[in-house]
Amino acid sequence: MTPAARLSAAIEILDRVLAGAPAERELTNWARANRFAGSGDRAAIRDHVYDVLRCRGSFAALGGALTGRGLMLGLLRAQGVAPEGLFTGERFAPAPLSEAELAAQSAPVSADLDSADWPEWMRPCLLAELGGDYPAVSAAMRARAPVWLRVNTLRATRAEAQQNLKAEGFTTRAHATVATALEATQGARKIQSSAAYRDGLIELQDASSQAAIAALTEALPAPQGTVLDYCAGGGGKALALAAAWPQARILAHDVDAARMRDIAPRAERAGLRIETRAPGRPGGDHALVVVDAPCSGSGTWRRTPEAKWRLTQERLDALVALQAEILRKAAALVAPGGALAYMTCSLFEVENRLQINEFGASEGWIARFDQRWLPGPDGDGFYLALLDRA
Ligand SMILES: C[S@@+](CC[C@H](N)C(=O)[O-])C[C@H]1O[C@@H](n2cnc3c(N)ncnc32)[C@H](O)[C@@H]1O
Numbered sequence: 001m002t003p004a005a006r007l008s009a010a011i012e013i014l015d016r017v018l019a020g021a022p023a024e025r026e027l028t029n030w031a032r033a034n035r036f037a038g039s040g041d042r043a044a045i046r047d048h049v050y051d052v053l054r055c056r057g058s059f060a061a062l063g064g065a066l067t068g069r070g071l072m073l074g075l076l077r078a079q080g081v082a083p084e085g086l087f088t089g090e091r092f093a094p095a096p097l098s099e100a101e102l103a104a105q106s107a108p109v110s111a112d113l114d115s116a117d118w119p120e121w122m123r124p125c126l127l128a129e130l131g132g133d134y135p136a137v138s139a140a141m142r143a144r145a146p147v148w149l150r151v152n153t154l155r156a157t158r159a160e161a162q163q164n165l166k167a168e169g170f171t172t173r174a175h176a177t178v179a180t181a182l183e184a185t186q187g188a189r190k191i192q193s194s195a196a197y198r199d200g201l202i203e204l205q206d207a208s209s210q211a212a213i214a215a216l217t218e219a220l221p222a223p224q225g226t227v228l229d230y231c232a233g234g235g236g237k238a239l240a241l242a243a244a245w246p247q248a249r250i251l252a253h254d255v256d257a258a259r260m261r262d263i264a265p266r267a268e269r270a271g272l273r274i275e276t277r278a279p280g281r282p283g284g285d286h287a288l289v290v291v292d293a294p295c296s297g298s299g300t301w302r303r304t305p306e307a308k309w310r311l312t313q314e315r316l317d318a319l320v321a322l323q324a325e326i327l328r329k330a331a332a333l334v335a336p337g338g339a340l341a342y343m344t345c346s347l348f349e350v351e352n353r354l355q356i357n358e359f360g361a362s363e364g365w366i367a368r369f370d371q372r373w374l375p376g377p378d379g380d381g382f383y384l385a386l387l388d389r390a
Pocket residue numbers: 230231232233234235236237238253254255256259292293294295326
């Protein structure tokens with residue numbers, strides 16, 4: 001496909017996403033309906049769609065309209081690419097620019113384009129909560145997220161994993177402070193086809209999640225009893241905990257059993273043992289209960305930019321109420337003398353420290369420590385609190 005034909009495809013997909021369709025589904029449907037497109041074309045179209053969704057507000061301003069065409073024109077303007085050579089109307093290229101589109105191309109736009117890429121209702125809250133970090137976080141959220149790998153230190157050292165990956169043509173960079181983390185700097189899209197991945201030397205996991213697991217396992221070097229991952233989902237945290245605590249018995253639970261179906265194959269690949277528990281049957285008296293709570297995901301919106309534009313204040317309030325309910329249920333499963341760990345990949349204090357303060361005050365728990373990681377080159381946004389009974 002020509003670059004212009006890829007733009008046309010992205011415009012078509014973006015128009016459907018703007019009308020409410022999920023981007024992933026539209027990308028899959030487009031690929032099914034256009035089987036002539038190769039993997040390079042699909043990757044390029046995908047990048048256009050996600051690059052644009054991350055910067056929906058600023059690109060609409062630059063392109064003059066919140067439409068597929070307007071957004072793609074905004075992307076080109078942001079990149080300093082003249083659209084006339086691509087919007088030619090020839091064969092599969094988008095139609096030439098209208099008078100109004102041409103005028104929009106040279107119209108002045110607000111200097112604070114970074115801010116335009118947060119939905120308006122949440123800007124005051126983020127400004128207040130991020131303070132001096134607001135400009136850097138806003139800028140970071142407009143760019144693609146790096147791909148981070150977690151080295152399974154039971155199978156290989158980080159240097160060995162790096163060597164093995166290099167021999168297969170994948171280049172990586174070691175994280176400056178997280179001992180298990182490697183950034184895939186070349187070949188990231190194909191990492192799951194590597195022998196290192198198949199043999200369980202590495203897993204995909206964001207560096208901030210790894211940092212949180214490191215902080216948790218440092219604070220609790222050897223849990224005396226079972227560890228329950230109460231919201232285990234696909235098992236990312238449970239696997240990291242099992243690798244960090246090879247002697248511990250790790251149990252995985254989730255309200256939705258289907259979400260846990262990848263845990264067994266992932267554990268097998270890594271040479272780990274994780275017991276899954278049926279929904280509503282998490283057992284009790286655990287030395288540690290981990291709540292990796294359902295949340296806005298705002299710390300990871302570089303990866304899921306649609307979610308940023310779909311979140312509403314009402315939905316956020318509902319999530320906060322759900323987190324409080326989950327915390328109460330999970331706390332009841334902690335053995336006397338045991339601990340409760342709460343995590344989110346959210347940037348909002350209402351899901352993080354405020355949630356913990358409220359829970360602690362009403363249920364009699366006290367935070368031993370909490371920590372926030374902000375999104376940037378070294379990982380996504382993340383939050384961890386470790387709590388003991390007051
Ligand atoms: C942030 S995700 C977990 C991600 C997972 N821990 C990982 O590292 O891959 C939150 C999970 O909470 C689960 N969940 C939602 N409501 C729940 C509830 N009431 N009880 C237990 N799990 C719940 C969801 O099904 C989802 O899998």
